[in-house]
Amino acid sequence: MSTHRTEWHAEDTSIAAYLAGDAPPVLAASLEAHLLACGTCRSRLAELDARDGTAERDRAWALLADHVDRPSRSPWLLRSTVATPALLRAALVAVALVGLVPLLTAATAGERGLVALLVAAPLAPVVAVALAFRAEVDPAGQVSLATPAAGLRLVSARALVVAGAALPAAYLVLAAVDHWWADVPVSLALAWCLPGLALASTVLAAGTTRLDPTYVAVSVGVGWALVVGAGVSARRRVDPEAFADLVAHPTLQLVALLVAVAAVATTVVRRDAVAYRRTA
């Protein structure tokens, strides 16, 4: 079968590295050149892929599924979010947004920077939800929209991946700021949750309408900045305590709770509109 003259054949370890995608470029290139000419190594590659590569992958998934999914359920939900490097990159951007930007401001602008951090933090889940609606963060792009899996479960799973990365980062930054620069009121860490949830679920609910979730996310973010800005300037103090007073205020917390409950309920009732979208 082979038109290849020499008796040299690629070693299994090289083929395995190539399959796993971590062969150095030079090796990968020469291996490919050889594979084009050598039927023996091509079938060895297929064998190795069928035996090791995918078996390895399956075992990993099965392990994850045992932990997170009930054993009877397929791990598709997991795979569709974990297997999305584009989404993970989006998560990193969100982390940078909520974490690093305010951190730098805090370092350079003192108290005012800290307020900026506090204002930005509840927007992390908003970014996550808005991203989750975009076809670009899916590895298969628009293709996935026509599959049985398309719908609220896929969107919320993606949102959780991004939010799951961004929120702990925000808390870490907060702790760092508290430790090195300025006191952060502890009540604030808890007071964040409801506004963040309310803002994010508003964007989620918007996904069941004709509105573009990205625009809604931007509007929600601007609205939040205005509310907080107005509240803080009404107190004539730009410091973390003033902000904490404002955000932890029972009225604001209650309103946030009501908004979150209403938005989540709306989304669940109208979840079919996520699977069969009226926006482009």
Next chain:
Amino acid sequence: MTSRPVTGPTVPGVVTAAPPLSFAGVTRSFGRSRAVDAVSLTAGPGVVGLLGPNGAGKSTLLRIAATVLAPDRGEVRLLGLDPSRPDERLEVRRRLGYLPQAPGLYPGFTPFDLVDYVAVLKEHTHAARRREEVRRVLVSVGLEDDMHRKIRRLSGGTRQRVALAAALLGDPDLLVLDEPATGLDPEQRLRLRSLLSQARTVVMATHHIAEVSSVCHEVHVVLGGRVHFSGPPAGLAALAAGRVWEDDRPDPRAVHSWLTPAGTHRHVGEPPAGAALVAPTLDDGYLLLTAEARR
């Protein structure tokens, strides 16, 4: 893992005597402009071609046919099922393959991983059978040598075939393909033709009239969001019967005139008295139809 069969189950009692695709008064606007304007058509079984100029509304129609986009108004039936009902839409999606005009595949994946991922979304839960199916569709589009290279290192036409392979997963009853031949070399285009002729129902948008005349059983011409012609390809050519002539000089009265390689001038439009009429082709019919609609 569940033991769902590799291909989705069919709903018992659903008889698919209904046309695979039927639209009644389907309208879809973006802002003020109507991309699809009260379209009614039935299509399939077999290979169905959608022809039309850029911006005519072909992709919008196909996105509605792929359950990716809901219409503003009108009735849609796919494989006899109503996609506005959640359970029926799920059933349609299990039996549907969709190739978007701009698939947007993640370039860091290999074709194998990408198609495998789509197979997961398509409920191919049995791992071993899924891999077999992924391999089958990749081989069917001629990607046996490229399936383990990163997509970013593949050429444009090769990427197009990755998305095509994903659409072929599970041997769908309804294939919705938006310009599948774009970027394919002549050999791959021939391979595509034979793939299409094996499928049950294919609805595809194309700019290649040669594609239509060689594989399509029926053709619909879309202009400005409306369907201006529906019928067999021969019927589209027949629109130009008696309105194509040849001459040894240009004719300003013709709708279209061009110099053929044979050195004669070919004209489409209202022929002058005594013109040397020739047999019309599909191109002639299409050109006349679009020119008349523009007027």
